[in-house]
Amino acid sequence: MDWSIVLKAMAAMAGAALLFGLILAIASRKLAVHVDPKVELVLAELPGSNCGACGYVGCEQAAEEIAADESDVSTCVAGGQEVANRVAHALGKDAVDVGAPKIAVLNCGGGCKVATIRYDYHGVPTCAAARALHGGPLLCQSGCVGFGDCVKSCPFDAMAMGPEGRPEIDIDKCTGCGICVTTCPMGGEGLLALVEEGAPIVVACCSHESAKATRNACPKGCIACKACEKVCESDAIKVVDNLAVVDYEKCTACGKCVERCPTKCIVTTRWFQPGGYPAAEEPVEVEA
């Protein structure tokens, strides 16, 4: 047996490996890119879901901007006060008050299984496509068509399609980033909206149609009867443009309007305790 070929093979492989190793070692020195260590620190504090609610492409770009002082420590919309505090701590900056945290709510109590159907829709199953065809299959032009564009868009997995054909929002997971509001074709009209965390009641309707039109389209809609306005003792609910609007600063969570509403379109949230809603929110904790 010719042993020289074994030696040659070993020499060829070892030589090549050594050469490449050497080149890589030199290259890693010569071509090293200086990365701001602050970016890593900030990035570690961000949620990392790349939701884009801050306006940057992802958490990494947001971290770069924050570290370079181009953007505020409270840039992260989804993270709220907690993340802003931690980012400020990581950078050794003063914490800022980002305001009360928000959550998304659906202002619709009807939707595709309750409201009157105008036509059978068999097109592309997205809300945007359904809405583009003559305003959607529902007679109510404001209601939820229920194809779940918002559910698919939620970067925090906080939404799911409920049995009634409307999205259900998991308050524990919702960060108030507002991606669903921008995704929803009716988000601009208030079908999905952000409210302050702690809001005890929500008007589950966003139709500004006249009472008659709303009544025809959906049994759950706000018919602007003003019963809530009359029963409210703290002047917190007003009918504006055929729709009840709650002023959360004044609302005392007495629950009278919820009882009184003839179409039951005012619904309670988990923060509803009769008389328990603090008119002035307890101050948000800001770390010094």
Add this chain to the structure above:
Amino acid sequence: MMEAARTYLLLFFGAAIVYNILLIRFIGLCPFFGVSKSIETSIGMSVAVLFVMTVATSACWLLWGLVLQPLGVGEFLYIPSFILVIAALVQFEEMFIRKVSPPLYKAMGIYLPLITTNCAVLAVAVESVKPGFLKLNIPYHYSLPEAVVYAIGVACGFAVAIVMFAAIRERIELAPIAKSLRGAPIGFITAGLMSLAFMGFAGLFKL
């Protein structure tokens, strides 16, 4: 002159379409299913593959022609040594691009590590020195320009297949499909149908 141009053209189109690496030869299927969710990512992957494949094939061809073959060890050492070359090269390219062109790194940086272990890159490098793997009727092993044209052809075929597949998958996302078939299953069926279509090119021209 004409003869040479004809060879290169046939080599290019033969590699890109008739013997499409994804749809006819089923090599490099991991990125084909992994990064074909959207057209954008599939284009990024295609550009990265084109770049790495061309450079890696040239480097492997040089190693084969200048070191392995003269030493007489090429016959059994080509696969391990080519893996070595490709892995080191991709590492180097990643560092180089990151230094020289940050925008390009952002666009294709995440795809580069994925290609390190891509079998399509190794296949092309091997075929450029061992033409028996691909029956394009070239009895000798490719010259360096031929190997480069061949690598570019394969990478273009890869790009055509993966971008078309991504476009179809984007449509499928919105189509009413039975729940059990959503995602990967319908992807496999789609790939199979595309492969059938590409088989129509078989024997289109001979080298």
